[in-house]
Amino acid sequence: MVRRRESIYFFLFRFVAYVAVGFLVLVVLLLVKLGADALSLTFLTKPWSHRDIASGGIIQAIAGSFYLGLGIVVVGVPLGVATAIYLVEYSRENVWKRIIELAIQNLASVPSVVYGLFGFAVFVNLLRFGSSLLSAVLVLSMMVMPWVITAAVEALKSVPRRWRESSLALGASRWSTIRRIVLPAAMPGIITGSIIGLARALGETAPIIIVGATFYMNGLPTSVFDKFMTLPYHTFILATQHADPKAPSYAAATAVVLIGLTFCMSVGAMVLRTLYRRRREW
């Protein structure tokens, strides 16, 4: 009887897992099929040509998304990790810490467009960064911070206390202990969390339209104060705003590139994680 129930549950869970994976595969297959005609080297490397979309590519959108990702890695991730270090390693248990933790939990669920509006008011207007890459990087960095912090806090907390104590007992400062012992041990978890945040941020459209994404520009951005194109916004424009009959196919192809980009990042994260693990078990 118990055995039987067991196997029914097992079957159910396996079924659900397959359905989830199936959906993912289906979406990718559909997009690839739709966009197959459009995908080519020209498409990946040539600038966008608005009149005859077949003669151009999406290099500006790829570059724009890439710069955004780079910006988040340089600004948002370190800030998030630093906050997590402060919360786990330095701050004492008190009301302030509780307030900060609560704020972070709530910020994680704020709709992204709200971050866009905040960025428009503060970065674009108040600080006069204008509609620019810089403003967008700051907005998306703010958005990923709660996710990065949450992941990093978990990772730091899972580092055994006795490693910290052993290091301190050897006369290490708290900072050396964090840098040399705690952070390397927490790195796999931090990387995983950061990559998930990064991938989600790169898929965003709403907040960055507000602070600087544009559907067309000449050439690539040359400074952080330039406007920029991005893959998700470009997909959206092609899918809904363009009259050309080939546009849906090009939208699908752009989406495939975006998925490819996030996939590459996941693979990169996996490689890094493996390197960290291997160092431990080596």
Next chain:
Amino acid sequence: MPPVISGHNVNVWYNGLHALKDASLEIAERQITAFIGASGSGKSTLLRCLNRMLDTIPTARATGEIFYRGQNVFAPDMDVMALRRRVGMVFQNPTPFPKSIYDNIAYGLELQGYVNRRRIGLLRRQPIDPQAMAASTDRLDRAVMQSLQDAALWDEVKDRLHKSALGLSGGQQQRLCIARSITVQPDVLLLDEPCSELDPISTRKIEDFLLALKRDYTIVIVTHNMHQARRISDETCFFHLGELIEQGPTGVVFATPRHPLTRDYLSGAFG
């Protein structure tokens, strides 16, 4: 000879729990002092006071005085990092870092500015050749090798110095941890039940190691093993419910304990 460490009326509270009551003791140079007593009697608490590791427990609060070679350990301006380099500590569970064996031993000296040319990086993982190590003139190589030899661990690990220390057996890990703490050449070594998780043979090896270390170091060891206290210690401190009941030469404490509580504990432990 004046004592290396002396404590006067040390009290410790954890969130209002009075865990150590008016403890006073003296720790003699180049001797092994054993802390014995039932679970929860305050042995680890006093031990952690001696090198300010108590600081790492946020709820703990200590009063009283402890002097280490004339310096007031509890003084607010005490250089805690320097103190811990002089008064090292080894914990109950072996706690090697998730690093290579070499990097584990080297860590303490790296903190003091030694350059580690053999560190296992993310991409760089050079095997370490024991012959090259033995012939090396690098000061870190020499220090690492010396510590491992002192711990009688060299022959067991020399072919896997570049491998993770987590792959060693429990007894080897604990000897590695002791070797790691003597690499920085402390003055005093505090050990909190270092053998409680080890088999008799590993325990014996560590005891021999400690006896050899006695020539150069002052050692304080917490132990639940009465035989161990008898075998290796020169002085014994008996703790009961947060009080340091009795301190004296090990032979005297075990043969003719002054306090009835000590007598009961020792006879109970044997009977």
